[in-house]
Amino acid sequence: MSEYNPGTTPAPTLPVSIETLQSVLAHMLPADADDGDLYLEHSSSESLALEEGRVKHVSASTHQGMGARVIKGEAAGHAFTDRLDTSALLEAGKSARAIAQSGQNRTPIAIHDVSAPALYQAINPAESVSFSERKTLLEELDALARSIDPRVKQVFANVSSSFSDIHIIRMDGAAIHDARPLVRLNVSVVVEHNGKRETGSAGGGGRFSLSRLIDGDEAKRLVQEAVRLALLGLDAHDAPAGTMPVVLGPGWPGILLHEAIGHGLEGDFNRKGTSVFADKMGKRVAAKGITVVDDGTIAERRGSLSIDDEGTTTHRTTLIEDGILTGYLMDKQNARLMGMTPTGNGRRESYAHPVLPRMTNTFMLAGNDKPADIIASLDRGIYAVNFGGGQVDITSGKFVFTTSEAYYVENGKIQHPVKGATLIGSGHEVLQKVSMIGNDLQLDPGVGTCGKGGQSVPVGVGLPTIRIDELTVGGTEA
Amino acid sequence: MSQSNPMISSQTISEQAIRLIETAKKAGACHADALAICDTGDSISIRNGQVESVEREDAQGLGLRAFIETPNGLAFATASSSDMSEEGLQSLAEQVVTMARISEPDPDAVPPIGANHPTADELSDWQQRHNHSDSGWTLEQGKAAAMECEEIARNYSADISNSEGADAGFGNTHVAYASSDGFAAEYAKASASLSVSVIAGNQDAMQRDYAWHRAFNAADLRSPQHIAEEAASRAVSRLNPGSMDSGEYAVIFEPRTATSLLGHLIGAVNGRAVLQQRSFLADSLNQTIFPDFVHIEDNPDHPDGMGNRLFDGEGTRCTRNRIIEQGRLHTFLADRYVAKRLGQPETGSASRGLTGDIGIGSSNLIWQAGDQTHEEMLKNIGNGLLVTELIGFGVNGVTGDYSRGAGGFLIENGQLSRPVQGITIAGNLKEMFANIAMVGSDLTWFGSTAAPSIAISAMTVAA
Numbered sequence: 001m002s003e004y005n006p007g008t009t010p011a012p013t014l015p016v017s018i019e020t021l022q023s024v025l026a027h028m029l030p031a032d033a034d035d036g037d038l039y040l041e042h043s044s045s046e047s048l049a050l051e052e053g054r055v056k057h058v059s060a061s062t063h064q065g066m067g068a069r070v071i072k073g074e075a076a077g078h079a080f081t082d083r084l085d086t087s088a089l090l091e092a093g094k095s096a097r098a099i100a101q102s103g104q105n106r107t108p109i110a111i112h113d114v115s116a117p118a119l120y121q122a123i124n125p126a127e128s129v130s131f132s133e134r135k136t137l138l139e140e141l142d143a144l145a146r147s148i149d150p151r152v153k154q155v156f157a158n159v160s161s162s163f164s165d166i167h168i169i170r171m172d173g174a175a176i177h178d179a180r181p182l183v184r185l186n187v188s189v190v191v192e193h194n195g196k197r198e199t200g201s202a203g204g205g206g207r208f209s210l211s212r213l214i215d216g217d218e219a220k221r222l223v224q225e226a227v228r229l230a231l232l233g234l235d236a237h238d239a240p241a242g243t244m245p246v247v248l249g250p251g252w253p254g255i256l257l258h259e260a261i262g263h264g265l266e267g268d269f270n271r272k273g274t275s276v277f278a279d280k281m282g283k284r285v286a287a288k289g290i291t292v293v294d295d296g297t298i299a300e301r302r303g304s305l306s307i308d309d310e311g312t313t314t315h316r317t318t319l320i321e322d323g324i325l326t327g328y329l330m331d332k333q334n335a336r337l338m339g340m341t342p343t344g345n346g347r348r349e350s351y352a353h354p355v356l357p358r359m360t361n362t363f364m365l366a367g368n369d370k371p372a373d374i375i376a377s378l379d380r381g382i383y384a385v386n387f388g389g390g391q392v393d394i395t396s397g398k399f400v401f402t403t404s405e406a407y408y409v410e411n412g413k414i415q416h417p418v419k420g421a422t423l424i425g426s427g428h429e430v431l432q433k434v435s436m437i438g439n440d441l442q443l444d445p446g447v448g449t450c451g452k453g454g455q456s457v458p459v460g461v462g463l464p465t466i467r468i469d470e471l472t473v474g475g476t477e478a
Numbered sequence: 479m480s481q482s483n484p485m486i487s488s489q490t491i492s493e494q495a496i497r498l499i500e501t502a503k504k505a506g507a508c509h510a511d512a513l514a515i516c517d518t519g520d521s522i523s524i525r526n527g528q529v530e531s532v533e534r535e536d537a538q539g540l541g542l543r544a545f546i547e548t549p550n551g552l553a554f555a556t557a558s559s560s561d562m563s564e565e566g567l568q569s570l571a572e573q574v575v576t577m578a579r580i581s582e583p584d585p586d587a588v589p590p591i592g593a594n595h596p597t598a599d600e601l602s603d604w605q606q607r608h609n610h611s612d613s614g615w616t617l618e619q620g621k622a623a624a625m626e627c628e629e630i631a632r633n634y635s636a637d638i639s640n641s642e643g644a645d646a647g648f649g650n651t652h653v654a655y656a657s658s659d660g661f662a663a664e665y666a667k668a669s670a671s672l673s674v675s676v677i678a679g680n681q682d683a684m685q686r687d688y689a690w691h692r693a694f695n696a697a698d699l700r701s702p703q704h705i706a707e708e709a710a711s712r713a714v715s716r717l718n719p720g721s722m723d724s725g726e727y728a729v730i731f732e733p734r735t736a737t738s739l740l741g742h743l744i745g746a747v748n749g750r751a752v753l754q755q756r757s758f759l760a761d762s763l764n765q766t767i768f769p770d771f772v773h774i775e776d777n778p779d780h781p782d783g784m785g786n787r788l789f790d791g792e793g794t795r796c797t798r799n800r801i802i803e804q805g806r807l808h809t810f811l812a813d814r815y816v817a818k819r820l821g822q823p824e825t826g827s828a829s830r831g832l833t834g835d836i837g838i839g840s841s842n843l844i845w846q847a848g849d850q851t852h853e854e855m856l857k858n859i860g861n862g863l864l865v866t867e868l869i870g871f872g873v874n875g876v877t878g879d880y881s882r883g884a885g886g887f888l889i890e891n892g893q894l895s896r897p898v899q900g901i902t903i904a905g906n907l908k909e910m911f912a913n914i915a916m917v918g919s920d921l922t923w924f925g926s927t928a929a930p931s932i933a934i935s936a937m938t939v940a941a
Contacts, residue, residue: 051754061558419881
């Protein structure tokens with residue numbers, strides 16, 4: 001049997017000529033447009049999933065298309081098509097122009113390549129590992145999970161990869177290219193003991209090759225972690241209910257920042273005045289000592305991008321410096337309207353979605369406290385190490401995130417694990433209640449996906465261990 | 479409709495699905511089924527009386543599932559592509575067959591032959607009764623509705639301080655399904671929707687709320703005024719929220735939040751989750767899990783539902799599934815594979831997108847109305863909490879443990895007393911289901927889901 005290895009076939013270049021794109025741009029852009037661009041994308045993805053000991057689910061997808069955009073003031077016209085013939089592309093350009101007032105066309109500018117330094121390799125991440133190697137890996141992970149503990153009853157493992165080839169043709173004729181690899185490995189298990197079932201899961205990934213992801217012990221570590229979390233759940237007591245001090249562990253608990261402040265600092269909400277942070281620039285929104293950044297420039301991270309989806313080079317943007325609000329996350333349109341500079345945060349899920357200001361990797365810088373001292377400071381409270389998802393209402397500032405590994409702490413000592421509980425607070429207040437900041441900043445393992453306006457994009461978060469003096473814990477033990 | 483492009487007609491996408499199956503068979507598949515979808519849509523959003531965005535989509539795609547025979551049974555793979563050219567079909571077929579060869583055979587695999595397909599007569603009867611080929615809107619008409627809706631919402635009260643805008647959307651979806659046993663069918667679904675979101679209050683005291691409606695034809699939409707007043711009155715009513723004491727409370731979910739309980743139920747009666755032991759109801763078939771006045775059904779042919787369908791993602795005729803009858807769990811939802819594995823009848827619940835594996839989903843999910851009005855429910859509860867907003871994802875589907883962020887109104891002496899926010903409500907779904915005390919008469923539709931107000935006798939509130 002011949003080995004199928006799609007990575008060995010180069011991704012097809014988009015079947016659209018420069019002349020056609022020049023023509024679409026010329027017909028699309030009115031003389032008084034503030035901005036406009038074409039976004040051409042070819043994406044392929046593959047996924048292998050194991051359940052019941054078998055790799056039963058093998059799937060792939062290939063999508064290509066073009067998004068056309070015209071911007072004038074606060075208005076944006078956006079059209080996309082999956083068909084790349086000249087008439088469909090011209091039609092998309094015409095639809096995007098629907099917001100324009102002017103009948104005059106803008107003087108066309110010749111399309112020319114502009115290069116941007118890459119933060120990851122332009123390789124199809126699937127190239128390095130054949131399907132049968134991936135299959136063998138998942139089978140090994142299944143066997144490992146079952147060998148760790150006889151209470152493991154179900155194992156689900158999934159390895160997926162995608163590769164997106166993107167060309168952005170801007171109004172000034174600049175053609176910028178980015179090739180984005182993304183891989184992800186996920187393991188989840190169901191354990192059963194005395195008729196009680198629990199689940200645990202762990203994952204990791206980033207913008208690198210599949211071989212990097214699965215070579216070494218990382219995959220095995222994920223299995224051990226998933227089993228550990230599931231077994232921990234079997235012993236979990238009811239979580240307390242009420243307001244109490246909470247210590248967050250390092251890494252993924254940084255989802256706190258993503259929900260509590262990150263969304264509220266996105267440019268669109270602040271320009272429109274719909275965010276609770278809209279009038280807080282230059283004001284104290286966090287305790288002294290807290291500095292939070294959004295950094296899209298970290299090599300090979302899941303949330304990183306060499307350029308954003310408007311062709312702007314990504315940045316490290318300081319959102320909060322020593323407790324004071326210093327920055328918003330900006331795409332080009334909102335930056336222009338607010339008289340600010342784009343920060344490389346204009347992102348879209350694909351050519352079929354409009355651009356929105358979005359986060360990349362959002363984290364708090366380390367402080368000086370020792371993690372053990374922070375935990376020991378809890379008289380009665382929760383120490384939360386792992387989380388599921390979170391959500392925020394950026395207008396009221398109320399945000400939630402739900403623990404998946406947390407412990408009840410009394411007199412500075414960890415007592416027992418507690419069931420998953422939702423923590424709720426106010427984004428503009430919670431960081432003012434941080435009283436200790438650990439010296440152990442960690443970034444998450446590469447699993448975050450952020451939803452906004454119906455669009456999903458990969459993101460990262462990070463946090464050192466911190467103590468929050470007051471947060472509402474949504475358990476059942478009132 | 480003036481906005482529509484000269485699109486590939488639905489006739490063509492049906493033919494393409496059939497051609498794709500033939501191509502897959504030539505590439506080595508013994509069985510295959512395929513989905514072809516063409517989507518066109520427009521939307522316009524208005525903010526502060528000005529056009530904020532105009533969007534147009536022109537999407538197409540093919541999804542293919544192909545089976546190959548191996549000495550150990552059938553193996554399959556799925557793949558999708560947006561390339562509908564001849565070469566696109568060819569490479570999709572070759573890709574999926576090659577991938578099926580590395581997939582592990584499953585002795586229980588159910589190939590797309592011998593499914594309980596609807597007959598030609600049923601297909602034509604259905605098409606006559608469910609003819610939704612026109613959304614009823616042009617871009618100008620949608621714009622006018624969004625303008626009117628936003629203006630009414632902004633002018634609803636002096637407390638309305640800002641707007642997130644109103645959106646009007648409309649479009650057409652053509653779907654074709656074909657399988658290698660000769661079944662092929664297609665349908666078109668048009669729809670129109672109108673939504674608005676506004677903000678009451680200022681600075682640190684802002685509250686936002688929204689309202690939306692969707693119908694097959696714009697003529698059947700709730701009026702712009704109705705939608706505007708719903709959104710604005712909700713935003714205003716939330717102003718100046720307080721907290722409350724942590725403790726046990728009786729809780730009423732209004733229809734909007736009660737639909738989330740239906741969502742959790744559907745997640746738990748999903749036959750695949752049951753098979754995987756990832757459902758807290760995995761061992762509850764034929765058990766009474768709700769009080770006897772609770773009835774919940776999955777109805778594929780309902781005059782008020784947007785989820786009507788004659789056949790599911792495997793071409794299986796959809797049936798009316800009485801999931802909960804007199805409080806008893808009657809059936810799990812299943813595609814053909816899950817039905818075979820669980821040893822239960824098929825329910826026509828295969829849900830399928832272009833990408834990935836076949837999933838399981840409901841058609842129109844309806845929690846049947848009870849006989850108490852919302853006011854009577856408040857009176858009977860006496861003291862408790864009305865939940866009008868839920869945020870977060872704090873539900874463990876394996877154990878049923880539930881803990882979510884909430885907002886709403888305190889109920890005191892049988893009446894709403896004041897808004898509360900920044901609280902959580904927690905419990906376990908099995909207990910919450912068993913502790914349902916009342917079902918309201920105020921059945922409300924949200925697209926393909928309908929729920930009345932639901933009262934639960936006790937949940938833990940943290941504040």
